[in-house]
Structure formats: C-alpha cells, structure tokens
Amino acid sequence: MVGGRGVGxxxxxxxxxxxxxxxxxxxxxxxxxxxxxxSELVIDCRDPQRLADFWCQVLDFVVLGDEGGAIEVxxxxxxxGLQPALIFSPSSEPKTGKLRLHMDVNPVDRxxxxxxxxxxxxxxxxxxxxxxxxxxxxxxxxxxxxxxCLLRARLR
Numbered sequence: 001m002v003g004g005r006g007v008g009x010x011x012x013x014x015x016x017x018x019x020x021x022x023x024x025x026x027x028x029x030x031x032x033x034x035x036x037x038x039s040e041l042v043i044d045c046r047d048p049q050r051l052a053d054f055w056c057q058v059l060d061f062v063v064l065g066d067e068g069g070a071i072e073v074x075x076x077x078x079x080x081g082l083q084p085a086l087i088f089s090p091s092s093e094p095k096t097g098k099l100r101l102h103m104d105v106n107p108v109d110r111x112x113x114x115x116x117x118x119x120x121x122x123x124x125x126x127x128x129x130x131x132x133x134x135x136x137x138x139x140x141x142x143x144x145x146x147x148x149c150l151l152r153a154r155l156r
Contacts, residue, residue: 038084040072041103044091045144051088054143057122058105061086095145098129103148104137106155112138116150124148 045051052063052071064079065072074085107115116138120126124140127147131139138150 039080040085040087042087042089043146044093045088045146046091047144048088048090050143052086054123055086055088058119058124058142059083099147102146104151105148106151106153108155111154112150112152119150 043051048069048071052073055061056063056073059073060076061073062076063071064074064085069090070087072079072085072087075081075083079085110118119140123143127139127141129139129147136152140148140150142148
C-alpha cells in the first residue's frame with residue numbers, strides 16, 4: 001500500500017477508513033448530499049521515480065509513499081488536503097497517441113512566462129497538438145511525453 005492506503009490499481013483496494021464519513025443524505029436537515037471527492041490520480045508509467053521527481057518539482061509536492069514500485073506524491077501537508085495525490089504506477093505498456101485526460105497547472109508565485117521558463121528548466125518540453133499560437137496556455141510534455149497545460153491565471 002502506498003501512503004498507508006491501497007494503490008487502487010491491479011486488484012489493490014482503498015481502505016474504507018480513508019473515506020470521509022457520510023455526513024447526511026438527500027432531504028436531511030442539512031439540505032445537502034455528500035458527494036465523492038477527487039483524491040488520487042493514478043498514472044501508469046515506465047519510470048515512476050523519474051515522474052515522481054518531475055511532478056514534485058512542478059507542484060512542490062513530496063513523496064508520501066513508495067510500495068511495490070508505485071510512488072505516491074502529494075501536498076506537503078499530506079493526503080486528504082485540497083489537492084489530489086498522484087500515484088505513479090509502473091507499467092511496461094507504451095503510451096500511444098494523445099492522452100484522453102491531462103492536467104492543467106497554474107502558476108502560484110510568478111507570471112506565466114516565468115513559470116514556463118521554470119518548467120522547461122526542470123525537464124518539460126513544448127508539445128504541438130495543433131495549437132494556433134493564439135491560445136492563452138502552453139501545451140507541454142512531462143519526461144514520459146504525457147501532455148499537460150500551463151494556464152495563464154495565477155492562483156494564490
């Protein structure tokens with residue numbers, strides 16, 4: 001188990017005690033339905049350590065766990081915060097074509113141009129997926145050619 005929890009892939013299961021307790025039902029006196037929360041994203045990859053190192057630098061994350069070759073990274077405050085953890089799971093299957101899912105990241109302490117320079121310096125590469133050049137975002141590749149976008153909006 002990575003980070004004290006099941007990795008969630010290939011037969012591993014998450015422990016029930018990781019889920020927040022259900023705090024109400026439709027029609028309850030609280031008037032809300034408790035929904036699921038996005039807590040982890042599992043990414044199959046050839047070199048989990050390389051991607052973990054890269055994404056820790058991109059997001060200012062730390063390693064939360066390492067088991068069976070899978071590496072979990074997440075916010076410094078640990079699992080369960082506002083940002084989901086990323087689990088890099090070893091796979092020998094090659095990536096084929098454009099991903100159907102990608103991450104978007106926003107600069108938090110600098111403008112988009114400065115953040116683009118930083119991301120390129122740590123190993124991101126520009127990607128051409130048919131952009132016109134007029135977009136307000138940059139399409140990049142991580143070290144295993146997974147697409148992600150750097151958005152313009154600066155978050156606090």
